[in-house]
Amino acid sequence: MARVRVKICGITRVDDAIAAERAGADAIGLVFYPPSSRNVVPEPAAEIAAVLGAFTTTVGLFVNPEPAEVERVLASVRLDRLQFHGDESEDFCRQFGIPYLKALRTRPGADLAALAADYSSACGILLDSYKPGVAGGTGETFDWSLIPESLRSSIILAGGLNPDNVAAAIQQVRPAAVDVSGGVESAPGIKSEDRIRAFIEAVNRE
Numbered sequence: 001m002a003r004v005r006v007k008i009c010g011i012t013r014v015d016d017a018i019a020a021e022r023a024g025a026d027a028i029g030l031v032f033y034p035p036s037s038r039n040v041v042p043e044p045a046a047e048i049a050a051v052l053g054a055f056t057t058t059v060g061l062f063v064n065p066e067p068a069e070v071e072r073v074l075a076s077v078r079l080d081r082l083q084f085h086g087d088e089s090e091d092f093c094r095q096f097g098i099p100y101l102k103a104l105r106t107r108p109g110a111d112l113a114a115l116a117a118d119y120s121s122a123c124g125i126l127l128d129s130y131k132p133g134v135a136g137g138t139g140e141t142f143d144w145s146l147i148p149e150s151l152r153s154s155i156i157l158a159g160g161l162n163p164d165n166v167a168a169a170i171q172q173v174r175p176a177a178v179d180v181s182g183g184v185e186s187a188p189g190i191k192s193e194d195r196i197r198a199f200i201e202a203v204n205r206e
Helices: 014-023 042-051 067-074 090-094 112-117 166-173 193-204
Strands: 005-008 027-031 057-062 081-084 100-106 124-129 177-180 185-187
Touching: 005 193, 014 027, 014 042, 014 193, 027 042, 042 057, 042 067, 057 067, 081 090, 090 100, 100 112, 124 177, 166 177, 166 193
Parallel strands: 005 027, 005 177, 027 057, 057 081, 081 100, 100 124
Antiparallel strands: none
């Protein structure tokens, strides 16, 4: 099986980005969504993106943004991928000419295979926990058995992952990648280097 990739999301500080890269993260996520405790604005986000090496992917996360908002960020921040966490259509997501990830919130009864098929141009589908009124970052896991076998090897698994449960998640789902935010924090938006390292070590043991 190919190595499971790791994305550390919700980075708000340069030091945390450096710690994630040093620990072996494949990607870091920058949240451009003001209601989030992990929201960043373009100037510090640009500083974070600038310190990362050529082989660490920088992902910008948006929730139902206006196109002008995305363009404003892209004008000043080096982003390798966009991630859309709201109700954006495929046409909306692809209009910026940058590879994108589409997040889908998982709940009983949802036809995840059909939903994923609606975003055939996406470079990845991220599955997160569903909580009414919350776009993501709930810190809660979901029932991994809801993920269709046809999607498992290609998805990015998110939702309540941490150093203690990520190995079990990988064993059950066998995803292409895992995404973590709150599970490696010492406080909202503040990453713990020890927890980042423990998380990645747990992933790499599988």
